């Protein structure tokens with residue numbers, strides 16, 4: 001179980017709650033005239049639990065929902081909040097529209113059978129408020145900036161910045177307690193995207209999974225991603241073996257294998273044999 005199973009106010013009127021499966025974070029940002037819910041868990045059933053938990057907070061019901069990215073552990077519960085504006089990047093909507101149904105089938109194999117009916121009963125969300133590069137949501141006495149800072153964990157990661165609280169919601173550009181997930185990632189671009197995230201100078205960083213953290217972790221992650229990108233570049237350039245990348249990578253071997261494949265795929269080259 002996640003270490004935190006209740007709402008945790010990580011900054012002024014920003015609450016985070018960690019949920020299994022996947023130790024995924026759901027965040028609430030409240031202002032005087034609006035309440036934004038960020039990410040929705042993996043099914044309508046799980047999102048219904050979030051709805052019940054929202055009643056524990058000293059705020060009104062959500063007035064808008066935002067998705068950090070299309071991966072179903074963040075997005076598939078969105079249908080539990082009908083009628084609310086649903087913010088996401090354009091790429092997030094394209095990914096959900098193109099691949100959502102197939103992904104939902106694929107995810108069944110990663111979850112216990114008790115979750116299968118819940119997943120199948122959850123419609124693929126269709127975000128109706130699309131962010132192209134940046135968008136500001138006015139919550140009354142505070143703003144939330146929705147930012148696309150570049151490719152990283154996916155090609156459409158949305159970062160939410162709450163300037164008055166010096167807080168960022170990083171989605172899966174940053175994970176805590178688990179290595180980064182490279183299945184849909186851009187290993188060569190991820191470090192620069194993290195540098196842009198760091199430049200926001202947030203004091204509180206809410207990762208997509210795991211415990212909320214601080215700016216210090218962004219710097220560590222950026223350096224780790226940059227190190228791995230350099231190793232991948234050398235391997236694809238034929239001056240380093242894939243086996244040595246696995247040894248020298250700052251991330252676990254399985255993670256690094258996926259990163260190498262993605263490094264090759266995103267540059268149009270064949271990954272060296274590991």
Ligand SMILES: [Zn+2]
Pocket residue numbers: 069071153172181208
């Ligand atoms: Zn993800």
